[in-house]
Amino acid sequence: MLELRNVSIIFGGLRAVDQLSISVRAGELNGLIGPNGAGKTTVFNAITGVYVPNEGEIFLGGTILNKMPTHIICRKGIARTFQNLRLFKNLTVLDNVKIALDRNYRYSLLDAFLRTPKCRRIEREIEARAYSILDEHGLVSHAKSLAKNLPYGLQKHLEIARAMATSPKILLLDEPAAGLNDAETESLMKKIHNLRDEYKLGILLIEHDMKLVMGICETITVLDYGKKIAEGTATEIQNNPRVIEAYLGDEKEVKG
């Protein structure tokens, strides 16, 4: 489904991502891990078109995404969440989801200005659909409150709900469990599993919590200094000497 072939991203003299190849098939849950600054988020930015890869190609089901603008890539079926939440804070929870849904519905600008019956009908459809999505994510009771007033855990859920509202084929999650307590993390992970099974989504997940990634992902890719140093199942990764070196080295640097 989603495939990166030898993708490199170069900032000046720095190879932030170096000859990286990953693939995510429909219904697959893959993890992307690595020490701080390994280039994980840069990979996400390349996939979503924020950065254009200097080398290599990114494919989604046969179409090449390299130079497409971000909003078109989204419409092709890639959605993402952000490390530090990027909700529309001053809008209601309902509006956050509606905005994500809107691209699937069309009426003319004139319909919008005059609020014609056609516009009203479509707006009703959007609202019904938004409520059903909120219901799915357990947010209906908060529909009318502002996004910024939600507890942090629910904000994470809202961001996933918003990403799902664009009906993606591939979902990119950037540290979904960061800042959550154990119980919240567990419920979130369960949800990610369910989403994958229900919608046959391909999910690529960045996470720092090793235990968590090991428990949930089928394939794990380890990045260090932009290079892929290992790929495989959780047990393979745990026993890989290069991975251990990368993480221990990282730890030493922190201590030093």
Place this chain on the structure above:
Amino acid sequence: MINEYIETIIILIMINSIFALSLNLIIGFNGQFSLGHAAFLAIGAYASAIVVAAYNFPFLIGLFVAGVMAAVLGLVIGVPTLRLRGDYLAIATLGFAEITKMVLLIMPEKIFGGATGIPGGAKEIDKVPQLSDLLRMPGAIAPEFAGKLPSQCTGAAPVNINQTMNLIFCFVWIIATLIVVGYGFYALYRWLKGTVERRISGKKWVLWSLRLVYWGGLIVLAVTNTKRINDSFYGVFGVHRSHTWNSYLSTQWTVFLFLIVAVLLITWLCVNYLRSTYGRAVIAIREDEIASTMLGIGEFKFKLMNFLVGTFFAGVAGGLLAHSIPSFNPFEFDLLKSVDALLMVVLGGMGSITGTFFGATVLTILPEALRQSKEWRMVIYSLTLVLLMIFKPKGFFGSSEFSPKIPDFLRRLMDNRRGAKGASDA
């Protein structure tokens, strides 16, 4: 008759409301900082004045052309500048506005009037027809006879009074005032009541005095209007005729009514627009550009579309302005005019339509009210603004709206209608 000075201020409040609202669409709702909005007002004013005065098109077509021409200029300015962000955008729009001013200055003098403006040096235009000329109803008396009894009207007869028109117009006027003033009054009451209940819940007497004022006001409104209806019958039957014409048919009030309807109509359009998929995309861009592109919103497309909508309404405001002031020239539409609109938006609250009206009203009245203080006028004016910004940094309304509840019985009516439609859809 309200005296002409006050009349002009009231007219300017309404035109400024439209102008500031159009800027709020761009700054408050889309987060794009434009500092050249006066250019679109200028284009609108020139377009409407020329189309109506030099080419004798109907006034409403003039207004439409004004909007369209402003949007065309918006396209020319928006395409290169809207790719910029923040301060850069502000400077670029400012530059383009100055260019627009200079271009108006060097346009053919016969029509555009050069530095003296319209009608100033424009030979093709004797006078831009004013709203009071354009909106004179059949049966309206000439201004010089206003307030006089027929016996006092020496010389020519006022005009031929069309009695049927008189009666119809009286009724339309009365019903319109009842709806507009009555609803506004009701809305204000609900809002105040809500605030009172939230803030000072313990004090019953506040609520009671509020109720007293509300019901008292409604009764006064009803009684005075009944009196007017009676008067208009007298008018029809030949008693106190001039009194009737004076009260209802004076063109001044027609102008006010026209402008109120224009403001309400444009507000309605804007509210609809902001509640649509288009409006939501525009607001999403303000909230977070990166997140909105990740949700499939073509950032540039929506910024440009919203800019064009904003400039269109600025053009309409310009068109109305051209027919409300006796003359104008390119120098009036300078940076200060843009800043005026910006102040109205900031004072009222970015992203609040109610706030825009509030800002436009206060900032139109304030400089006039301070006229007595002579040379201290601008000092006090500026000081007021500084103090307001210190104590109300988000403007008076923030991004919230004063949106009153629709009366229950009306809501029920609307729901029924909607329900019936929904059923037929299914």
